[in-house]
Amino acid sequence: MDLPVIDLASYLTASSELAAGSPIDFSPQLTSLCEVVSRTLKETGALLVKDPRCSAEDNDRFIDMMERFFEKPTEFKRLQARPHLHYQVGVTPEGVEIPKSLVDDEMQENIRAMPKEFQPLLPKGPDPKWRYMWRVGPRPSNTRFKELNAEPVIPEGFPEWKDTMDAWGVKMISAIEAVAEMAAIGFGLPRDAFTSLMKQGPHLLAPTGSDLDRHGQEGTVFAGYHYDLNFLTIHGRSRFPGLYIWLRNGQKVEVKVPIGCLLIQIGKQIEWLTAGDCIAGMHEVVVTKRTRDAVKLASEQNRSLWRVSSTLFAHIASDAVLKPLGHFAESPHANKYPSMLAGEYVEKELAVINLKGQKSESS
Template sequence: MELPVVDLSRYLQFSDDGSVSQLGTDLLDSCREVSRILKETGALLVKDPRCSAQDNDRFIDMMETYFQMPDDFKRLQERPNLHYQVGVTPEGVEVPRSLVDEEMQEKFKTMPEEYKPHTPKGPDHKWRYMWRVGPRPSDTRFKELNSEPVIPEGFPEWKEIMDSWGYKMISAVEVVAEMAAIGFGLPKDAFTSLMKQGPHLLAPTGSDLSCYNEEGTIFAGYHYDLNFLTIHGKSRFPGLYIWLRNGEKVAVKVPVGCLLIQAGKQIEWLTAGECIAGMHEVVVTSKTMDAIKLAKEQNRSLWRVSSTLFAHIASDAELKPLGHFAESSLASNYPAIPAGEYVEQELSVINLKGKKGFS
């Protein structure tokens, strides 16, 4: 199965001042399509004319250069005291949810063999860099989630490239959030109003394929994302699998110039489970092996960089089912909680807030 691609161009031409009632039938259908795909698959491919393949390449080029630096250099940007929510997270720190979640482990046993995820044995074999994008609140209960950014020495274009790509991807998420809100029968700004001053994170991962290149190696164990919506540019090495709502496992192919959007736990909360956080993993596959061979022949970097941004609900905003979703029979499963408090609970589980003793 290939995910459908939604072109955002026509919605972008719709005036910011335009009310939903002025949307034509075609655009309304597009909005319903966005919400339907997110509901059924937890993932969506979009084309946004403001986010070019060249932008993505420039970003990945710089991150490849960074991740190739010696470990001692990279650790200078490590901030464990801030729950690794800014700067670098070394490999071997982040624990996949499925390693510590007994409910998930029980679910594994009931899955058909062909749809089972790889079983993590320990923390992920990936580095990650966290770069805060967008304005932060001057007054917040959640200081650690809204800290100042960390800039590595020797990268004069760092801030410009990170901010440029980060803002472009957030802009794409905001359009999808508006379209999804309309498709779900909510006010156009139901989601975007809660995203204002959110702790959005441009969070590329780096996995060393010169070191970890055996088929089945896990870079990101089976998990969901704790944020609102996640957006990725195209990676230079395949390996991402997602699980559809019906349990089917799908290898994701992102066409050149497209972006992948995935539903996180916060949109699940706001829709009372109408839209479920999408499960996914990143592993070395036979196609990854083919891409490694080609990269070696072309003398390119063997670091697999994911061009990932986590879009969040503002830390001090309340997560609770919105509008008609509050009447859902499942609404009681999603009690009101400040978004920042929810995020801190999740970070603790995956070993980014306090140590769990994994080696």
């Protein structure tokens, strides 16, 4: 199944002419497009978009820099780690993050109940991927969740680091905001229902780096079967395939992101806000035959064998309340999603996947 590609250009043009709180008076075609966005997110948990502000060249510039970083010696990369801040800024070394499917009994039961052809590959231990966390956008001056809103880490020898990270991160957040507005309209909520809660959120540009030279055997699991704990996740196109997602109907699908497009996936926070009308999308990253073919080609062309994901996690603000919005509060499932500060929810999830550390570390 191919995901539809939504071109955001017409929505961006129309919405730029509206003040934030003004009533929506979009054309029937635009309203219909917003309904396609909300319906696709609900049915598949994912969406492909084309944003004229985010070019393939922007994505390439970012991936080029991240390849250079991940190719650095392990000792250099480890200097950028901040375990006492739950690895929420700087680098997370390989072998730290534990996929939820490895520690969650209910998830393992669900996997065993799947038809064989739709089952994920079960990891044998922590993910063998590196990740770099870079906070994007303004942070709150007052917050109960200081460690989720910490200062960024800039590695030595990369003078372009901050500008490159910020430029790509801000563009991807802009794309998420447009999709969040369109989804809100499609769901029959106020246009800013989601985006107003995202203001000063702990958004993270969080590229992963997976060494296909060392871990390139077919069947290697780089990111074990999991959902994202944030609001929406957005990815630029990776240079190596291997991402699989699970649709709402349980079908497993390999994602192919066309050049110049971005992939958006549903996280747990939007599931909360819609009382489960949208369900956080499950996904994994594994080495497949297609990955091996791409490795062979990259080797012949003398290109980097690090698989970099151009990933950004957009969050609800840490001090904002997660609860079903508008008519979703009347859903029969609303009681499964009690009111909770977004920061409290994130901390609970980080503890499960081994990123929060011990209480003594974070106090």
